[in-house]
Amino acid sequence: MSIPSRLRDERPGTFFVSANILQKRRLLQTDGSASLFIDVLFAYRDSGRFKLHEFTVMPHHVHLIITPTSARISESMQLIKGGFSFRAGKERGLKGQIWQPGFSEHCIRDEWDYIHHRNYTWQNAVRASLAERAEDYPYCSASGKYRMDPAPEDLRG
DSSP states (O other), rough: OOOOOOHHSSSOOOOEEEEEGGGGGOOTHHHHOOOOOOOHHHHHHHHHHHSEEEEEEEEEEEEEEEEEESSHHHHHHHHHHHHHHHHHHHHHHHHHHHSSSEEHHHEOOOHHHHHHHHHHHHHHHHHSSSSGGGGOOBGGGGOOOOOOOOGGGOOOO
């Protein structure tokens, strides 16, 4: 039996999260838009709203591994998606709805599950032929360009 989303959302933990741009428009394919999303992501992370462990920004979706610190996962995602939408409208002139409603999340269970989802996140751009190696994709935590939060203690080997 699956856990009702209302109860699942209350559960603390580390989550693999995916969010899609409405109608799979490629709004995040330019450096300006992808960098703006990353800036929003780190602004909320740096304000202490969540721990950011891994991410990749694809042209029409994002993957994150985050641990909310005080809010539920839905509140963290509302901040991220809403913050990007607000700033994209203000700074880049994007009008209308940007994100597909909702998001998908998976609560990371153990070290193996964390490694699996980290590798999936890192390899997303490689599978889409946007880079030969994850380290070469500039909008991914695998690039080494970003200061990431370490995996939670219980998810490390």
